[in-house]
Amino acid sequence: MQQVFKIPDCIKKDAKFTFCPGCDHGVALRLLGDAIDECGVREDTIAALCVGCSVFLYDFYDIDCLECPHGRATAEATGIKRARPDKFVFTYQGDGDFAAIGFAESIYTATRGEKVTSICINNTTYGMTGGQMGPTTLLGQVTTTTPYGRSAELNGYPMKIAEHIALCDGTAFSARVSLDSVPNIIKAKQAIKKACEVQIQGLGFSFVEILSSCPTNWKMTPQEAHKHVKEKMIPIFPLGVFKDVTKG
Amino acid sequence: MTKTLISGNKAIAQAAFDAGCDCYFSYPITPQTAIGEYLSEIMPKAGRGYVCAESEIASINMVIGAAATGAKAMTSSSSCAISLMQEGLAYAVGDELPLVLISVMRAGPGLGYIYPSQCDYDQAVTGGGNGDYRILVLAPSTVQECVDLTHKAFYLSQKYRNPVIVLSDGLLGQMMEPAEFVKYPYPEIDNSNWALTGAKGRTPRKIRSLEINEEKHNQNIQHLFDKYAQMEKAEVLYEEHNVEDADIILVAFGTMGRNIKAAMNLGRKYGIKIGTFRPVTLFPFPNKRLSELADRTKKFIVAEMNMGQMIKDVQIAINGKAQVKHIGRPAGAWLDETEILDEAKIMLGEEYAASV
Amino acid sequence: MEQSIIIAGFGGQGVLSAGIILANSFMLNDKQVTWYPCYGAEMRGGAVNCEIVVSDTEVTSVHKKETDILIALNDLSFNKFLSKVKSGGIVIANATLIEKKYPREDVKYIFENISDTARELGSIKAANMVSLGILSNICNFTDIKSIKQAIDMVLPQKIRELNYKVLDAGIKLSESCRKE
Numbered sequence: 001m002q003q004v005f006k007i008p009d010c011i012k013k014d015a016k017f018t019f020c021p022g023c024d025h026g027v028a029l030r031l032l033g034d035a036i037d038e039c040g041v042r043e044d045t046i047a048a049l050c051v052g053c054s055v056f057l058y059d060f061y062d063i064d065c066l067e068c069p070h071g072r073a074t075a076e077a078t079g080i081k082r083a084r085p086d087k088f089v090f091t092y093q094g095d096g097d098f099a100a101i102g103f104a105e106s107i108y109t110a111t112r113g114e115k116v117t118s119i120c121i122n123n124t125t126y127g128m129t130g131g132q133m134g135p136t137t138l139l140g141q142v143t144t145t146t147p148y149g150r151s152a153e154l155n156g157y158p159m160k161i162a163e164h165i166a167l168c169d170g171t172a173f174s175a176r177v178s179l180d181s182v183p184n185i186i187k188a189k190q191a192i193k194k195a196c197e198v199q200i201q202g203l204g205f206s207f208v209e210i211l212s213s214c215p216t217n218w219k220m221t222p223q224e225a226h227k228h229v230k231e232k233m234i235p236i237f238p239l240g241v242f243k244d245v246t247k248g
Numbered sequence: 249m250t251k252t253l254i255s256g257n258k259a260i261a262q263a264a265f266d267a268g269c270d271c272y273f274s275y276p277i278t279p280q281t282a283i284g285e286y287l288s289e290i291m292p293k294a295g296r297g298y299v300c301a302e303s304e305i306a307s308i309n310m311v312i313g314a315a316a317t318g319a320k321a322m323t324s325s326s327s328c329a330i331s332l333m334q335e336g337l338a339y340a341v342g343d344e345l346p347l348v349l350i351s352v353m354r355a356g357p358g359l360g361y362i363y364p365s366q367c368d369y370d371q372a373v374t375g376g377g378n379g380d381y382r383i384l385v386l387a388p389s390t391v392q393e394c395v396d397l398t399h400k401a402f403y404l405s406q407k408y409r410n411p412v413i414v415l416s417d418g419l420l421g422q423m424m425e426p427a428e429f430v431k432y433p434y435p436e437i438d439n440s441n442w443a444l445t446g447a448k449g450r451t452p453r454k455i456r457s458l459e460i461n462e463e464k465h466n467q468n469i470q471h472l473f474d475k476y477a478q479m480e481k482a483e484v485l486y487e488e489h490n491v492e493d494a495d496i497i498l499v500a501f502g503t504m505g506r507n508i509k510a511a512m513n514l515g516r517k518y519g520i521k522i523g524t525f526r527p528v529t530l531f532p533f534p535n536k537r538l539s540e541l542a543d544r545t546k547k548f549i550v551a552e553m554n555m556g557q558m559i560k561d562v563q564i565a566i567n568g569k570a571q572v573k574h575i576g577r578p579a580g581a582w583l584d585e586t587e588i589l590d591e592a593k594i595m596l597g598e599e600y601a602a603s604v
Numbered sequence: 605m606e607q608s609i610i611i612a613g614f615g616g617q618g619v620l621s622a623g624i625i626l627a628n629s630f631m632l633n634d635k636q637v638t639w640y641p642c643y644g645a646e647m648r649g650g651a652v653n654c655e656i657v658v659s660d661t662e663v664t665s666v667h668k669k670e671t672d673i674l675i676a677l678n679d680l681s682f683n684k685f686l687s688k689v690k691s692g693g694i695v696i697a698n699a700t701l702i703e704k705k706y707p708r709e710d711v712k713y714i715f716e717n718i719s720d721t722a723r724e725l726g727s728i729k730a731a732n733m734v735s736l737g738i739l740s741n742i743c744n745f746t747d748i749k750s751i752k753q754a755i756d757m758v759l760p761q762k763i764r765e766l767n768y769k770v771l772d773a774g775i776k777l778s779e780s781c782r783k784e
Contacts, residue, residue, distance in 0.1 A: 043447055046445075064444040065452070066456075068339070069335050072336070079273065253631050364667075422640055506663070581667050
């Protein structure tokens with residue numbers, strides 16, 4: 001009999017995701033778990049996690065994890081990798097964590113070409129604290145700290161994270177993917193797997209930005225939220241691979 | 249064993265290397281940059297971790313990452329930049345991670361200047377991070393002690409799974425003295441029961457300070473304070489001279505510990521019964537010994553290159569049993585032996601001075 | 605017994621390295637020694653100085669108010685540090701750059717053409733060694749043998765010969781003030 005579904009070894013067998021209904025973190029964790037399993041490195045993996053909904057990974061993953069101050073995961077991943085170059089090291093962060101409070105650490109980890117992987121969930125808001133404006137909040141988007149919608153004059157513009165990371169010479173792979181549809185989920189899986197392989201091959205820093213829905217804070221149904229990703233987010237944050245050193 | 253004429257900064261760097269420091273991450277700041285320069289030469293050659301980080305926020309977090317894998321990790325910095333590390337230090341305490349921080353004080357507050365100063369006693373001993381916590385603090389006064397206490401810092405950090413600060417200053421960092429580089433004298437501590445190495449053949453480990461269960465949180469903090477109580481029992485270090493018959497005891501830490509000794513030597517020449525007391529561990533502080541000394545001696549002078557920081561700990565230790573006076577200034581020319589002696593004479597009074 | 609020495613001049617005169625060589629020579633004679641460079645505004649304008657304290661028991665205080673011996677390699681240092689010399693102390697002054705003057709009567713002056721001597725022997729940069737040669741005649745904690753050994757420890761091979769030569773010239777210059 002052909003097995004068509006299996007919980008990744010990375011994910012605890014008794015794990016029950018506690019994410020809000022329609023949240024894409026669960027899908028992202030599933031894809032990442034599959035990628036790590038397929039690369040055969042689960043037992044050599046150390047994750048660095050900070051603050052935000054992303055930290056629930058602690059509760060669901062069967063791997064070694066380190067708690068880091070908000071934004072500092074890539075610096076701590078650097079320390080882990082420099083101390084143990086033989087380990088597979090990744091960070092799993094939100095957009096605020098990776099690209100606002102932690103952007104200095106993130107961009108320098110890419111610049112140094114640290115052989116670690118960062119996965120960044122971009123849902124255009126601070127989810128855990130209840131939906132404030134983040135670095136990727138869209139112009140016009142209403143959040144608890146932009147009650148009249150994000151205005152460029154007052155709040156500046158949404159940040160294009162994957163493009164910034166792709167500009168760093170130390171980056172080996174940088175891509176933006178989305179979880180709004182099955183075809184995009186398949187592409188997301190390929191990008192995450194590629195990012196893992198690039199680290200294992202020792203080519204440099206690898207990065208995947210994942211456009212994800214946050215129905216609770218967006219005050220939408222899951223279906224509306226995915227439609228919003230497709231119609232509002234993807235035009236601003238185009239999908240694609242911005243850098244891939246394996247492709248010459 | 250042969251001695252080498254070497255600066256305090258470089259002595260610390262070499263001692264850290266000899267202690268088996270696996271990873272060193274830092275950002276340059278005067279007056280401690282020589283530590284990073286020295287290690288940038290020898291760490292990569294030895295296949296050990298070295299990163300000139302983009303900031304002190306990054307460097308302390310790199311150190312935490314390395315420490316979490318069981319590596320011996322160190323950073324070094326100074327004053328305003330150590331302010332940037334306070335969050336990381338609090339995490340390292342909460343995560344129970346061993347790390348060594350070399351703090352070479354400059355003058356503050358703010359950017360301050362590179363004049364030598366001892367104005368970061370409070371920063372090191374009471375800290376600026378969040379939460380109930382303590383950090384072991386060792387204060388060398390000679391270049392040889394820079395070597396010995398750096399070794400000790402690595403050992404104690406591993407033994408207690410807690411950060412340790414070696415508190416030096418701009419004077420000690422730059423001064424050269426003959427030092428002997430002895431072999432690392434401490435046993436290696438097994439960390440295989442907690443270090444993150446990948447969950448091969450065992451239950452995965454999560455190193456984190458967050459504890460949602462209130463009762464468990466309180467237990468965790470109590471556990472930290474049990475460790476601190478253990479440190480107070482086992483790790484207190486101090487140096488004292490001529491305290492047995494002293495009518496006045498001069499107290500100082502770090503480099504100022506040398507000048508009170510000079511003042512004592514000078515005073516004893518004139519027949520003034522002066523003793524000296526130098527805490528080597530600033531946490532745990534030698535409360536018990538100071539309290540004993542205050543049973544007999546009723547006058548204490550605390551000499552510091554700051555406006556009065558360690559004096560608070562001395563007062564707590566002495567607990568009203570004796571008179572305690574502070575002398576100091578913020579930075580620059582170290583309090584001279586004649587200045588210190590003059591203050592001692594004033595405190596002892598004219599009658600005393602006339603009698604000797 | 606303790607002695608403190610200040611070496612002062614401007615950048616390029618080898619002030620710091622002379623201090624380090626001297627401190628090494630003390631160490632070779634099994635003395636306790638502390639060398640330290642001076643800080644702050646004193647570093648500006650190319651002025652450099654260092655202080656060496658040597659003792660046969662223990663070097664206690666540092667950053668001393670007074671010094672036993674001053675080596676002044678330029679006029680600025682002479683004027684600045686003369687007041688720090690203890691009563692009865694010694695001032696070694698570079699007569700090439702400092703006009704002979706005797707503002708204090710309670711110190712002993714040794715004026716010699718330090719820079720000229722070094723220049724004549726091959727490099728004005730070696731002026732610092734002339735001054736150490738002079739010092740070796742008056743300081744009981746060191747001697748010519750250990751200074752030469754210290755030169756080997758501190759300076760690169762290719763300039764050692766020149767420095768020995770200049771050091772010897774310094775000794776000759778001041779033979780008249782040799783220690784007992």
